[in-house]
Each structure stands twice: as C-alpha cells, then as structure tokens.
Amino acid sequence: MAAVSIIDQMTPAAVQHLNRNVSGYRFFPDLLSLNQHFMPGNPAVPTLITLGLAHLGAYNETTGELELDGPSRFAGKTFGIAYTYSHEFGHALDGPSHSFSNQVDWDVAWRAEIVRAFPGTNAVTSAQEGFSRFANLVYGGEVARADVETNFPLCVEFWRRQSLW
Ligand SMILES: [Zn+2]
Numbered sequence: 405m406a407a408v409s410i411i412d413q414m415t416p417a418a419v420q421h422l423n424r425n426v427s428g429y430r431f432f433p434d435l436l437s438l439n440q441h442f443m444p445g446n447p448a449v450p451t452l453i454t455l456g457l458a459h460l461g462a463y464n465e466t467t468g469e470l471e472l473d474g475p476s477r478f479a480g481k482t483f484g485i486a487y488t489y490s491h492e493f494g495h496a497l498d499g500p501s502h503s504f505s506n507q508v509d510w511d512v513a514w515r516a517e518i519v520r521a522f523p524g525t526n527a528v529t530s531a532q533e534g535f536s537r538f539a540n541l542v543y544g545g546e547v548a549r550a551d552v553e554t555n556f557p558l559c560v561e562f563w564r565r566q567s568l569w
Pocket of ligand 1: 491495533536
C-alpha cells in the first residue's frame with residue numbers, strides 16, 4: 405500500500421510532522437468521484453478529466469485530511485499511486501502553515517534548483533508547490549536518493565537541517 409511505503413521512507417521527525425498535520429485520510433474510488441468532491445455540482449468535471457485538468461489528490465488544509473485517488477490515467481499518462489501520494493504527503497508534511505516552505509532557506513533552494521529543473525510546471529508557481537515536487541522526488545520511488553543529492557544539493561541540505569532527510 406503506497407501510503408505505507410512513503411511513511412517507511414520518512415525520518416522519525418517527518419512522521420511526527422505528519423501526525424501533527426494529518427487528521428485523517430479519505431480515499432476515492434476513481435478520479436471522477438474525487439474531482440466531484442473537489443468541485444461539487446460542477447457539470448464540467450468529466451470534461452475537465454478528459455482535458456487532463458483533474459486533480460489527482462489534495463491535502464485539505466482546513467480539515468487536515470489527505471484526499472486521494474487510486475492509480476489514475478491522467479492526460480494519457482498513468483501515474484502510480486506513489487507518485488500522487490508523495491506530492492500530497494509533501495503538502496501534509498509542510499502543514500497548513502507551510503512551516504518548511506515558508507522559510508527563507510527553502511525559498512533560496514527552491515529558486516536555485518527546483519525552479520531551474522522544472523520550468524513551466526506547477527513546481528515553479530510557489531515555494532509550497534516546489535516543496536511538494538521535491539517530496540515527489542524523495543518519496544515517489546522514481547529517483548534514487550543519491551541522484552537527488554547530486555542534483556538538488558541545497559534542497560537536500562535544507563531537508564537534512566530540518567531532520568527530514
Ligand atoms: Zn500541490
């Protein structure tokens with residue numbers, strides 16, 4: 405189960421942050437029901453999914469719940485459960501007050517490494533999204549930790565100082 409494998413990769417400090425920030429989990433059987441939850445009563449939801457504009461999951465900062473779909477086909481690509489979950493777990497780790505991504509040191513690391521590596525993506529829109537993109541690299545199971553250290557040394561250093569690495 406993907407949520408368990410992400411938590412298995414977390415340091416004790418990261419798990420403590422997660423426990424403090426996450427009140428519960430809501431699982432949805434498919435993208436349609438998940439996005440109908442995000443956009444209740446919106447008749448355009450099936451069209452948005454077809455256009456690749458659906459949400460794959462969310463960390464609800466108001467309720468503290470992680471709201472997640474299973475593996476999804478999205479804009480013609482299949483995303484494994486770990487890919488989606490790791491991004492939203494990143495938001496949950498950061499928490500409702502963005503306690504990591506609001507730090508100046510993270511801002512510097514994000515601009516120097518994440519913004520440079522992922523131009524034109526969601527990751528450049530804010531330090532918060534950059535933090536979750538990095539969580540994606542760390543927990544998503546697609547990149548080796550050694551490669552992350554080589555390519556994102558400032559981000560790794562920040563995570564290490566926060567006892568997250
Ligand atoms: Zn996000």
